[in-house]
Amino acid sequence: MELLCCEVDPVRRAVPDRNLLDDRVLQNLLTIEERYLPHCSYFKCVQKDIQPYMRRMVATWMLEVCEEQKCEEEVFPLAMNYLDRFLAGVPTPKTHLQLLGAVCMFLASKLKETIPLTAEKLCIYTDNSIKPQELLEWELVVLGKLKWNLAAVTPHDFIEHILRRLPQQREKLSLIRKHAQTFIALCATDFKFAMYPPSMIATGSVGAAICGLQQDEEVSSLTCDALTELLAKITNTDVVGGGHLLGIS
Incomplete structure (x- = not known):
């Protein structure tokens, strides 16, 4: 029997709002993310x-x-x-x-x-x-x-921004998202990742998810090197450094 990561999300979710995924919101997240480290x-x-x-x-x-x-x-x-x-x-x-x-x-x-x-x-x-x-x-x-400052920026805040800017097949996005979320959770358990910006953790996790899935099935038209370059442009992040931390580059 083959086990596939294809669980159906039981929670009803709103349709993604394009206004919340535009460049202005992404730049604001990048500007304030280090306040919460x-x-x-x-x-x-x-x-x-x-x-x-x-x-x-x-x-x-x-x-x-x-x-x-x-x-x-x-x-x-x-x-x-x-x-x-x-x-x-x-x-x-x-x-x-x-x-x-x-x-x-x-x-x-x-x-x-x-x-x-x-x-x-x-x-x-x-x-x-x-x-x-x-x-x-x-x-x-x-x-x-914590001075009641609880609305911290986390890697999850960047996931949709990154995925929406990648040339991925839409039907593969949920699988990539699930794998990236797993990498983010694993990073949170290790203190060596605590001092890195959430955008770096998110981009490294998405890159690791796509490159890992590429070994089993075609999820992207990009090579890992091209993907790394594109991710770096999306979040202005040293994705190579993040990739080394995650052991994918």
Whole structure:
């Protein structure tokens, strides 16, 4: 039996608005995206108790929760953005790292989901090691430290802009999009990607998706080199550098 990535999206979505995908919107995203990056490599200068492997463990747990709850694709990368920005400014005991991860998912789902994750459900995923009241109290702490600035730019904000500007067969777009979203989620679990602009992660992920799929079927009329050059023009991004990070160039 051959397994194909052809799931039907059960969520009814609006038709893409061309006004939200024009060059002006893309340039605005490129202009403001770095405002939402962690301002330092916090393992070196802020966190004394938390190590990179601990972040990876809690990120993997967060991804599993989001997948099991069938959250929107944007929820997990956005939650990791909150977590990294918080840790870049607030020394945090390692015993509070899972609590922080739960709070970040709680906030991200409120922003992106029609029916957000509940505090009670998130506490169950921690084996009840935290209480709903504790999560709600920490929600206010995180909001305060992030200055209520939750509408961060993530790689997902660039995906449609990039796909609409590529000469792809329309019937292949959903497959490319799904693979690119997988790469974005994997990048969010690894701290070495946290300091890179979302546009670079998005362009590298789309490039990796198309080049990877090219090995199995014809999804693009472009060679990988031509694709890399076109992606660089779309987002003014060092896609070669992003490709090296993703291991595709």
